[in-house]
Amino acid sequence: MNRRPHEAGQATRGAGHGGCLADAIRPFHVMEILARARQLEASGRSIVHLEIGEPDFPTPEAVNAAAVRFLAGGQVRYTPAAGLPELRERIAGYYAERYGVAVAPQRIFLTPGASGAFSLALAVALSPGRRVMLADPGYPCYSNFVRLYSGDPHAVPVGPEQEFHLNAASCRAHRGGDVPVAISASPSNPTGTVMRAAVLRELVEWFEAEQGILISDEIYHGLEYGGRSASALEFGEHAFVVNSFSKYFGMTGWRLGWVVVPEAYTAAVERVAQNIFISAPTISQYAALAAFSEECLAELERRRRAFEARRDFLWGELVKLGFGVPVQPSGAFYIYADCSPFTEDSAEFASSLLERAGVAVTPGKDFGAQAPERYLRFAYTADVPVLREAVERIRRFVAG
Numbered sequence: 001m002n003r004r005p006h007e008a009g010q011a012t013r014g015a016g017h018g019g020c021l022a023d024a025i026r027p028f029h030v031m032e033i034l035a036r037a038r039q040l041e042a043s044g045r046s047i048v049h050l051e052i053g054e055p056d057f058p059t060p061e062a063v064n065a066a067a068v069r070f071l072a073g074g075q076v077r078y079t080p081a082a083g084l085p086e087l088r089e090r091i092a093g094y095y096a097e098r099y100g101v102a103v104a105p106q107r108i109f110l111t112p113g114a115s116g117a118f119s120l121a122l123a124v125a126l127s128p129g130r131r132v133m134l135a136d137p138g139y140p141c142y143s144n145f146v147r148l149y150s151g152d153p154h155a156v157p158v159g160p161e162q163e164f165h166l167n168a169a170s171c172r173a174h175r176g177g178d179v180p181v182a183i184s185a186s187p188s189n190p191t192g193t194v195m196r197a198a199v200l201r202e203l204v205e206w207f208e209a210e211q212g213i214l215i216s217d218e219i220y221h222g223l224e225y226g227g228r229s230a231s232a233l234e235f236g237e238h239a240f241v242v243n244s245f246s247k248y249f250g251m252t253g254w255r256l257g258w259v260v261v262p263e264a265y266t267a268a269v270e271r272v273a274q275n276i277f278i279s280a281p282t283i284s285q286y287a288a289l290a291a292f293s294e295e296c297l298a299e300l301e302r303r304r305r306a307f308e309a310r311r312d313f314l315w316g317e318l319v320k321l322g323f324g325v326p327v328q329p330s331g332a333f334y335i336y337a338d339c340s341p342f343t344e345d346s347a348e349f350a351s352s353l354l355e356r357a358g359v360a361v362t363p364g365k366d367f368g369a370q371a372p373e374r375y376l377r378f379a380y381t382a383d384v385p386v387l388r389e390a391v392e393r394i395r396r397f398v399a400g
């Protein structure tokens, strides 16, 4: 592709001079796996994709129908920066029904995905250089968001003994400066583990007592296989709670999420939202109103059960093959498996598994620096027959 001179110049400056915040952003290794998988497919190879962190189900029919009805009206304009009032009300209703908590709709801000919610929360939570504690292993984008908002991402090693979650004790030990800040996530990406309600309660209460800032990422809520997860909102009003229509509601491409903001920050968050994205996508907001209909929730429950059956199958088979899964994965759609019985280098293992057996998985190094060479993330975003085929291929691969 021919670049115009100023574009070429920008690319060179950005890549070479280390002078902009984006220079600190790291790429995902899984993108290399995905690109190679696509290349192999293009050459005629069959590849089983267990690397992709996106539900394989289509958008629920009721949501599509609502979007079509809205489009027929022909008025696709901005919404208020905080989002459609009726959708904010509907989400508040969801908190009342699902968690038994009263949340004022004025505290709910619609955003372009949970990703947009992190922008809002970090823009008001951070001052330059402020430490943000993050579980390692964890979702890789958090540290990049923190860097973009001039904060200082601080990895807190979390292992099987903590069920791969932050807790009040680890945050006390790693707090850093005056105002402790952390992002916690349950169910977790990459481990699929769910934080116990008592641990979350203690975490929320510790941050409140220290006048710190806890951002609770609840994007995988709804995809749980051992009873519903607790929300940070059940234990206090001072955490930022992030959620999204991407995962449980199966709407990744609609780019719609939300953040529940502590009262004291609502004015600041509104100013930031007005400036950085004006409003979340309007069509998506009208469509999302239908996501809470009885019909849609019934469909999502069928999907949740399908994910649970996949989890049962894949978890059981991986353990039989000799992988270690030290903590029950009971949420999201991930299994973080210890592959040290087979290799000392999970990245090399992932790459040869793809080349020789045609199974794509994500190596641990995408999720942090805590023993990444021991782990692989398997995403069960494929049906059981496809998972069965993957297991057969892995069995032959590890048998040599």
Ligand SMILES: Cc1ncc(COP(=O)(O)O)c(C=O)c1O
Pocket: 053, 112, 113, 114, 115, 116, 139, 185, 188, 189, 217, 219, 243, 244, 245, 246, 252, 256, 257
């Ligand atoms: C833990 C976690 N949080 C947030 C996101 C971002 O989601 P969204 O599509 O809502 O921006 C993801 C996406 O994979 C995720 O895994």
